[in-house]
Amino acid sequence: MKKAWPLIALAAVPFVLLLAAQSEQAVKAGDEALGTRRYEDYDTPRFCGTACHTDIFQQWTQSMMSQAYTHHWDEIEYFRLAVPHAEKDPAMAQAQEGCNGCHAPIAFLAGDVPPPRPEKNSRANESVSCDLCHTVTGFSGDVPFNFNWISVPGKTKYGPRGGGDSPEHNLQQSAFLASSEFCGTCHNEKSPFGAWVKATQLEFQEGPYAREGFRCHDCHMTYAPGRSAAMGNTYPDVRQHLFHGAHDPGKVRGTVELRIHPDIREAEPGETVKFTIVLFNQKTGHKFPTGSVEDRIVWMHVEAQDSKGQVHHLPVDKKGFPGEDTTIAGEALAYQDMGIPLGKPDFPGVARDGVPAGDRIFRMAYFDPQGRMTIQQWNTKSFGVDYRFGPRESKIETCTFSLPASLPPGPLTVTAALYYQKLIKSIADLLNVPAEEAEPLKVNEHSTTVMILD
Ligand code: HEC
Ligand code: HEC
Ligand code: HEC
Ligand code: HEC
Secondary structure (H helix, E strand, O other), X not given: OOOOHHHHHOOOOHHHHHHHHHHHHHOOOHHHHOOOOOHHHOOXXXXXXXXXXXXXXXXXXXXXXXXXXXXXXXXXXXXHHHHHHHHHOHHHHHHHHHHHHHHOHHHHXXXXXXXXXXXXXXXXXXXXXXXHHOOEEEEOOOOOOOOOEEEOOOOEEEEOOOOOOOOOOEEEEOOOOOXXXXXXXXXXXXXXXXXXEEEHXXXXXXXXXXXXXXXXXXXXXXXXXXXXXXXXXXXXXXXXXXXXXXXXXXXXXXXXXXXXXXXXXXXXXXXXXXXXXXXXXXXXXXXXXXXXXXXXXXXXXXXXXXXXXXXXXXXXXXXXXXXXHHHEOOOOEEOHHHHHHHOOOOOOOEEOOOOOOOOEEEOEEEEOOOOOEOOOHHHOOEEEEEOOEOOOOEEEEEEEEEOOOOOOOEEEEEEEEEEEXXXXXHHHHHOOOOHHHHOOEEXXXXXXXXXXXX
């Protein structure tokens, strides 16, 4: 047995383990699996979903799993940045092939890389498909990352329930599919420079939810009574294939709760009032943001509205920790390394943040080998300070407001709002990524009042 197995042995049913261990010897995983299969080895999602697994199929169709290869930003980043980058720098070639290991896994297994463009309607468009996940028997190595899942296609499908073979296939119960490590095979990623550019499962593993026995499935594939197949049995706990995350506003909304209070309730113009904001991550099992952290930002904007309706922006107080600069919005340019794939050696970069200067940004900056901020995760060598929200973490921010002499008497309402954005706007604009990808989403807000005296 290889050393990976003790990790999941705790949870695994012994005979499944044995089976998986046997097939592991014969089957290649990760980079080595390139070109080891044919497309025909895998059933299409339509085949699985037309007559039998109709609800699951429709859920999957609406999730990002079914669009991992075809979604606009994926297509743009792959064909305009990753592929040309690999052509200019051979050290990036494996990273460019590797995109498909997670985004178009059956194309990767079939050796069809780079796959045809999405408009060609090839089988790469199936993205992360039913039969890829349901033929996974385990993973190779110690840590799940960089598509090191092991897929053994065939008549046996792995899932939560064994026995009771269906007319179409044999069913084998799998403890591995039920584990968070399974998700980690694609949701953890190491760059060619050895940097953990995606670490959702590792973050989860270190956090409170894993200790309490939660798994990714408990929040992203929730259970409900019903049937999993049109003709099948009714179960109390059918796994819903929701996979809802950053692209579901309802999932993101309310992730962090915030409450703001002043240090005094009455003040005169010219006095100073300090506002404290407590921000609590009540919803994620991993950090927020997680996953494509190079693209994502969460930021807090604080505004005061006086009794005459005039609005005053309150910049956040600096705390003075190392690397804080990347967590306070400013006017800097960044992302110069996109000049390599874009064929512009002197590319000056684009706006680093694109949100009001002085707002606090909850993020982790990615740096290229030259130490410049990058969104090309394959070109990432190091990181800035990690100023994201851990699971169930509370952070405290303050804004010190010197009340202008002209402030009118009456109530001053101060509102702290938290926003989330999937992609930095300047990058979306540069690469013509549809606006929805850079649309700010209000996660939450809260207000407080101070009385301004004459
Ligand atoms: C074969 C690789 C693979 C496996 C295994 C996998 N995922 Fe994913 N997942 C992806 C890819 C690739 C995306 C990104 C799709 C996109 O936006 O391009 C994704 C997207 C998601 C999203 C949506 C994020 C968003 O932006 O809305 C969620 C949630 C998610 N996965 C959860 C899971 C869970 C839970 C598991 C385990 C049960 C899992 N994934 C297993 C590859 C995988
Ligand atoms: C306690 C509930 C919970 C658990 C457990 C959990 N998640 Fe999430 N996840 C969320 C919520 C809420 C969001 C939406 C906010 C966000 O985008 O982070 C989310 C978002 C995501 C996203 C999109 C993140 C982004 O910002 O692009 C991915 C991908 C994801 N989860 C994968 C996973 C994986 C993989 C696991 C297990 C290792 C997991 N989640 C465990 C609640 C959970
Ligand atoms: C990203 C991987 C992934 C993809 C894609 C995926 N599944 Fe699943 N599926 C799972 C996991 C994980 C489970 C639950 C494992 C557990 O909890 O033990 C599951 C459970 C199931 C079940 C059993 C449900 C139950 O509770 O009895 C069926 C049936 C199923 N999937 C069919 C499909 C079909 C059909 C598709 C495509 C339309 C699909 N799956 C796509 C990972 C996936
Ligand atoms: C180890 C698996 C893995 C590899 C390798 C990988 N990705 Fe991803 N990618 C993911 C997952 C999982 C997500 C979803 C994370 C999230 O929702 O935050 C994702 C998200 C993305 C997104 C953001 C999608 C969106 O709509 O926000 C883009 C673009 C992307 N990947 C492109 C690439 C490119 C280009 C490569 C190759 C250079 C690559 N990926 C390599 C797993 C991978």
